[in-house]
Amino acid sequence: MKVLVPIKQVIDANVRPRVKADGTGVDLANVKLSINPFCEIAVEEAIRLKEKGKASEIVVVSIGPAKAQEIIRSAYALGADRGLFVETEERVEPLAVAKVLQAIIAAEQPGLVILGKQAIDDDSNQTGQMLAGLLGWPQATFASKLEVDGDRATVTREVDGGLETLALTLPAIVTTDLRLNNPRYPTLPNIMKAKKKAIDVKKPEDFGIDITPRLKVLKVSEPPARKPGIKVASAEELVKDLKAAGVL
Amino acid sequence: MTTLLLADHDNATLGSATARALSAARELGADVHVLIAGSNAKPAAEAAAKLEGVAKVLLADDPSLDHQRAEPAAALVVALAKDYDAIVAPATSSGKNILPRAAALLDVMQISDIIKVVAPNTFERPIYAGNAIETVESTDTKKVITVRGAAFPAAKEGTAAAPIETVAVTPAESGSAFVSESLSKSDRPELTAARIVVSGGRALGSSEKFNEVLLPLADKLHAAVGASRAAVDAGYAPNDFQVGQTGKIVAPELYIAIGLSGAIQHLAGMKDSKVIVAINKDEDAPIVQIADYSLIGDLFTIIPELDKALG
Ligand SMILES: Cc1cc2nc3c(=O)[nH]c(=O)nc-3n(C[C@H](O)[C@H](O)[C@H](O)COP(=O)(O)OP(=O)(O)OC[C@H]3O[C@@H](n4cnc5c(N)ncnc54)[C@H](O)[C@@H]3O)c2cc1C
Ligand SMILES: Nc1ncnc2c1ncn2[C@@H]1O[C@H](COP(=O)(O)O)[C@@H](O)[C@H]1O
Numbered sequence: 001m002k003v004l005v006p007i008k009q010v011i012d013a014n015v016r017p018r019v020k021a022d023g024t025g026v027d028l029a030n031v032k033l034s035i036n037p038f039c040e041i042a043v044e045e046a047i048r049l050k051e052k053g054k055a056s057e058i059v060v061v062s063i064g065p066a067k068a069q070e071i072i073r074s075a076y077a078l079g080a081d082r083g084l085f086v087e088t089e090e091r092v093e094p095l096a097v098a099k100v101l102q103a104i105i106a107a108e109q110p111g112l113v114i115l116g117k118q119a120i121d122d123d124s125n126q127t128g129q130m131l132a133g134l135l136g137w138p139q140a141t142f143a144s145k146l147e148v149d150g151d152r153a154t155v156t157r158e159v160d161g162g163l164e165t166l167a168l169t170l171p172a173i174v175t176t177d178l179r180l181n182n183p184r185y186p187t188l189p190n191i192m193k194a195k196k197k198a199i200d201v202k203k204p205e206d207f208g209i210d211i212t213p214r215l216k217v218l219k220v221s222e223p224p225a226r227k228p229g230i231k232v233a234s235a236e237e238l239v240k241d242l243k244a245a246g247v248l
Numbered sequence: 249m250t251t252l253l254l255a256d257h258d259n260a261t262l263g264s265a266t267a268r269a270l271s272a273a274r275e276l277g278a279d280v281h282v283l284i285a286g287s288n289a290k291p292a293a294e295a296a297a298k299l300e301g302v303a304k305v306l307l308a309d310d311p312s313l314d315h316q317r318a319e320p321a322a323a324l325v326v327a328l329a330k331d332y333d334a335i336v337a338p339a340t341s342s343g344k345n346i347l348p349r350a351a352a353l354l355d356v357m358q359i360s361d362i363i364k365v366v367a368p369n370t371f372e373r374p375i376y377a378g379n380a381i382e383t384v385e386s387t388d389t390k391k392v393i394t395v396r397g398a399a400f401p402a403a404k405e406g407t408a409a410a411p412i413e414t415v416a417v418t419p420a421e422s423g424s425a426f427v428s429e430s431l432s433k434s435d436r437p438e439l440t441a442a443r444i445v446v447s448g449g450r451a452l453g454s455s456e457k458f459n460e461v462l463l464p465l466a467d468k469l470h471a472a473v474g475a476s477r478a479a480v481d482a483g484y485a486p487n488d489f490q491v492g493q494t495g496k497i498v499a500p501e502l503y504i505a506i507g508l509s510g511a512i513q514h515l516a517g518m519k520d521s522k523v524i525v526a527i528n529k530d531e532d533a534p535i536v537q538i539a540d541y542s543l544i545g546d547l548f549t550i551i552p553e554l555d556k557a558l559g
Contacts, residue, residue, distance in 0.1 A: 138423030
């Protein structure tokens with residue numbers, strides 16, 4: 001079974017994002033960019049499926065600006081077999097991403113697609129669900145456990161009330177949550193090998209898909225700042241202050 | 249025209265997130281119909297009918313909708329969509345699971361997790377873990393929106409109940425089946441609805457300590473219990489306790505952060521709380537920088553003192 005893993009390059013999770021002074025977006029110049037942490041978990045899960053003999057090939061796909069190609073190499077270094085990069089300097093929304101992925105999936109025919117549950121830049125939490133809808137495939141979002149057996153996947157999901165387990169008939173869509181696995185680190189020889197591997201580069205037009213955004217970003221602003229707080233010396237003082245503030 | 253609100257419920261009761269999403273839905277300016285998709289879900293429909301500002305409740309009652317699996321629930325929303333200009337759901341795990349699937353089938357780009365309705369086509373939403381707020385205008389004719397509950401007040405019960413109308417469901421093969429669930433049981437208030445939240449981090453060190461230190465305090469304050477990702481990953485607390493960018497978003501009157509550092513991903517889930525207290529041994533921890541009140545020291549000495557001071 002082929003496993004397809006869509007991955008996105010985002011601002012590194014350890015960087016504090018800064019809003020640009022002109023209110024047009026977040027400053028990404030000279031900022032460390034990485035593979036979205038949830039996508040990294042998705043790649044790791046695909047590798048584990050391959051190690052267990054459940055997956056035969058891992059194909060990673062990313063849609064984004066030229067420099068985002070780096071994450072295909074990162075995925076190669078971890079163990080992905082093949083990478084497809086769809087290059088565009090435009091802003092690509094989840095709906096457009098899902099449509100491009102749908103076209104790629106029609107050609108690749110994977111048995112399982114594993115996405116991140118959320119990209120930590122746009123915080124949309126949509127792409128996997130949209131893709132599942134477009135394909136008419138079953139979905140299991142926010143997965144913390146995945147087992148594949150023949151043409152069935154059993155997935156435990158993190159939901160608001162606790163955990164839920166679903167059984168899916170493949171092909172299906174799974175999106176990853178934090179507890180699914182702990183991604184491995186690439187080894188140096190694998191990083192070197194990844195540098196030489198080919199990447200198949202395409203454009204959105206190659207799929208005949210209109211990626212024009214449906215949402216116009218009118219403004220990006222700083223969230224309101226909190227007023228400075230105080231240090232209290234003891235538990236009694238804290239209780240007194242909280243009572244005075246009317247919250248106890 | 250009209251707005252459809254997909255309710256979050258467990259057939260027997262209506263989640264408070266629905267009442268909050270209703271407040272956002274009403275700000276769109278049109279009549280609001282609430283859709284209860286479930287199985288034996290009449291009690292949830294009756295609860296929805298009582299909320300102020302609901303013009304009508306649609307009850308889709310069918311065994312296939314029992315656990316709100318995304319495939320049948322999204323298909324139902326799509327089938328009803330032609331009569332609506334906007335489709336809204338709370339950004340709960342269920343709303344987030346179902347609504348984007350419906351949006352794609354309607355060829356609409358969903359606006360996720362709105363915190364403000366600027367105009368019926370313009371919304372504010374947090375991005376980058378709440379480090380930036382984006383104002384977006386939707387050019388789609390139909391709007392599909394999820395609502396961050398913490399940003400809107402819960403609609404109250406009104407004086408008259410809205411009518412409940414039954415809608416027909418055509419069950420279809422979906423490729424997914426419910427197997428089991430293990431839900432946290434607790435007499436404490438629900439995390440996203442609580443007036444006070446007591447949250448613990450990695451410093452608690454074990455699930456025994458987490459429970460021993462935090463639960464008596466939470467009980468005394470009638471508070472919900474939350475946790476950082478590190479505490480959940482380490483197994484001190486269950487996953488549904490996680491507060492943050494990728495966990496639950498809370499905005500209680502009082503948030504007490506105990507032995508957690510306040511990483512940006514954690515702050516994203518609680519920094520709109522009215523009053524924040526940090527209890528931490530490191531006065532340079534990010535949580536201390538944003539807290540209204542900080543008590544610097546060892547939590548294992550401070551919490552018993554706090555228990556005592558509370559009487
Ligand atoms: C993709 C992604 C998503 C994430 N999502 C979330 C999320 O939703 N929610 C979330 O919380 N995190 C999230 N994180 C993780 C986040 O980055 C931090 O790693 C995490 O919040 C740290 O947890 P912590 O504060 O408990 O632990 P630490 O950062 O280790 O902090 C422990 C704190 O306890 C203090 N301490 C230690 N001993 C004592 C003592 N005896 N008494 C008092 N204080 C003491 C220390 O000074 C320190 O400040 C996410 C990370 C990533 C990459
Ligand atoms: N531009 C992209 N290229 C490839 N995959 C993407 C892209 N955007 C989103 N995804 C996938 O969809 C997931 C959820 O993203 P989002 O819906 O934007 O929060 C990510 O973790 C990726 O797996």
